[in-house]
Amino acid sequence: MWMVRLALSRPYTFIAMALVILAGGILTILTMAVDIFPEVNIPVVGVVWSYSGMSAEEMNQRVLNVNQRVYTTTVNNIEHLESRAIKGVGIIKVFFQPGTDPDAGVAPLTAITATLIRGLPQGIGPPLIIRYSAANVPIAQASLSSQTLGEADLYDASRSFVRPGLAVVKGASLLVPNGGRSKQIMVDLKPDALAGKGLSGNDVVMP
Known part of the structure; x- marks a missing residue:
């Protein structure tokens, strides 16, 4: 009850304190830095x-x-x-x-x-x-599936078409697609024919 009696005996003091707190709160809100992804030091x-x-x-x-x-x-x-x-x-x-x-x-x-x-x-x-x-925590994840395309075709589509389309978004940070299989070309070599031309398997490997 002593606080109530003090407030009644000194009303102007409490009004001034309330105004100072209100002004300080408004000033803090207006000057506070706002960021969707604040800088956090994660070691x-x-x-x-x-x-x-x-x-x-x-x-x-x-x-x-x-x-x-x-x-x-x-x-x-x-x-x-x-x-x-x-x-x-x-x-x-x-x-x-x-x-x-x-x-x-x-x-x-x-x-x-x-x-x-x-x-x-x-x-x-x-x-x-x-x-x-x-700032680089993933906020969206997309997955591709198909009833007709294989894993290699889906991987190629995500890497060659979907990812470039998302890369132009301002502020976007994209990683390489995960999963699937990259397309490969199998080449059969004839050792006798290579030897006749003085070549080995390493000479025809594409970089």
Whole structure:
């Protein structure tokens, strides 16, 4: 009850305080920064390896395990690693210690992976290194299915038609399609004919 008696004895003081709080609230709302995806420091960096046709088990043994062993001994401030392998794709999540700047971890990861490519399966390309943030969290996922087209045709349609159509959207960030099978051309060689022209199988392999 003492607060009520104080308010009744000093009404102008409480009115002034209420006006100050109201003005401060309005000023705060007007000056507050608004962002759909605010910048959140998430100390996680993803390393995505891709090799078309490689099984998940082989991707895990020949690519992911090799990289993880090297990362733990050459990159600083790593808290732990997580990895996942599916057919043709391997993903390594590098979790840094809290408070670590993820940008500082991207540079050593890029340098190390560049040196590791020489010891990985022949033909594998450099990985895609992604810094995780609230701005690149997927907000939409699309899947394709067909009763008449095969996996290779669906993959080609998503990569050649659907993805380019979405890429022109302002602010959109797209990854390569996942799943399906890429189209392949099988060529049978005649070793005797190649030898007659002084060629080997490697000489006719397309880059």
